[in-house]
Amino acid sequence: MNQSHSFQRREFVMAAFGSTVLGAAWGSTYPDRPVKIVVPVQPGSAVDATARRLAPVLEDSLGQPLVIDNRPGSAGLIATTQLVRSPADGYTLAMVASTHCITPHLYKASFHPVNDVQPIVALTSGPLVFVVHTAVPAKDVRQFVAYARSRPESQSVTMGNSGNGTPIHIAGALMSLKAGFNPLHVAYKGLGAYSTDLAGGQIEAGFLPLVAAAPLIKGGQVRALGVSTLKRLAALPEVPTLAESGFSGFDVDSWVALIAPKGTPLTIVERLNDAFNKALRTPEIQRFIAEGGGDVIGGSAKACENLFQREFAEYGRLIADAGIKAE
Template sequence: MTPHHVLQRRTFVAAALGSAMLGSAWGSRYPDKPIKLVLPVSPGSAIDATARRLGPVLEGPLGQALVVENKPGSAGLIATAQLVRSAADGYTLAIVASTHCITPHLYKASFHPVQDVQPVVALTSGPLILVVHASLPARDVQQFVSYARSLPEKQSVAMGNPGNGTPLHIASALMALKGGFKALHVAYKGIGAYSTDLAGGQVMAGFLPWVAAAPLIKAGQVRALGVSTLKRLSAMPEVPTLAESGLPGFEVDGWLALIAPKGTPTAIVQRLNAEFNNALRAPEFERFVADSGGAVIGGTVTDCESLFQRDFTEYGRLIAQAGIKAD
């Protein structure tokens, strides 16, 4: 090896060690002030409730408060754009939903949802329930598929959703594609009006989160046929997943995840990942999530990065195939 190459190697090793020491030192003194947690929703929403439940659990281990800042609007694009523009120092974070990987396929975004953020940890899973109006003869997924296939195209089964591009709309579109039937997708302005019309039979089927579906199921207004995730719901274990009901590979999950600005030091990202993983396993938080019909996810930074890449790619393909457009 020439003296020049020896010098280059020594310089590289010194730089790598210096960088590692700097990152370690940065991570060890982080955080030394409150952390802002930007949310793409208004107070009172599921994301807001999750953030405010996690905050007190994390304040002790982190030694600093998590300060929630609600930034609703533009289907979450405003909040995420603020996060992307923030300093990559670990003091501005955001919680996003799976719509983070859907919305940029439908609306013009100033950022790339995978390349311009640093996924930190997947927080919770949000299974969706396929329900049909009680007047429908279908008692299971295959009976519903057969019923939907039997209808003339001009009388396609009406499947509601709370808005174009929502996970509930995506689930219905995937259901129609995998089931091989035509559906009339009826978009509402929010979950309230949609749930009311589903209960009243103005639309005959659709997906609902557990908290919205449970009272309608209990009242006998709708019937639960399947779960959108790969695991059954602990609150109603007798209802099978769609994947085990003749639609292999069916998976739509309304997950929540923590993100940081791209370029946030690895030591800080790993510290946040570790602390949030611990907080997710706090008994009171696990109970809160279970009562909401969800499940805790957790996992590594790499797990979360893979989730973002997979869903962005798969949802983009589905949106194109189903011809889903923005409102």
């Protein structure tokens, strides 16, 4: 080896060693100031509620305040775009939902949902409940499908959703495609207004997360006809799954995960992953998630990345099969 190559090799090794030491030192002092979590929805939504419930538990673990920054709009694009443009120092994170792997199939996004972010941990998953307003003459899914098919095109049954590109939108479009009826899909800007109109009868049917559906079911405003995942809900044991109701293989859920900007040091990724996994194991957080009909996921950053890869590919197929377009 000549002297020039020997010198270059020493320079490379020293630089790599210095980078490793810097990353380790950075991670050992992290965090030393408040950490911001960007949330892609309005206050009061399920994702926002998850972030706010986790925050005080994580503050005890991380030793710094967690600041929730709500950035709703464009089916999550606004929040995630802000995240990917932020410094990769662990002080700006984002809590994303299933829309993270859906929206880029429907809208022009400036980022790739797997390659351009650093997954930290998958947090929770939960089913959706298919409900109808009590004025709809259907006691089960088959009766609803017959009712929807019987309507003339000028009076199509109305199905709402909380926004284009949401799992609620995908579930509704997939159901109508498989059942062979053409509803009028009404997109709202958020879960609140959509739930209100569903309860009031302005919308006849649609999917809701359990936490939003439960009070409406209990209050007699809507009737639960089906569950969007392959397993029945403990909170609604008498309500069959869509798969049981003639929609073989129907399985759409809504999950929540934590991401950081691409390039975030591994020591910080591991620190955050450990803190969030510990928070997910606390009785208060497990009780909160169970009350909303959800399941704890947890696990490694790599497992979260694998989830993103699977979901991005699967939603791409669903959207293509259902012919779903951005509206």
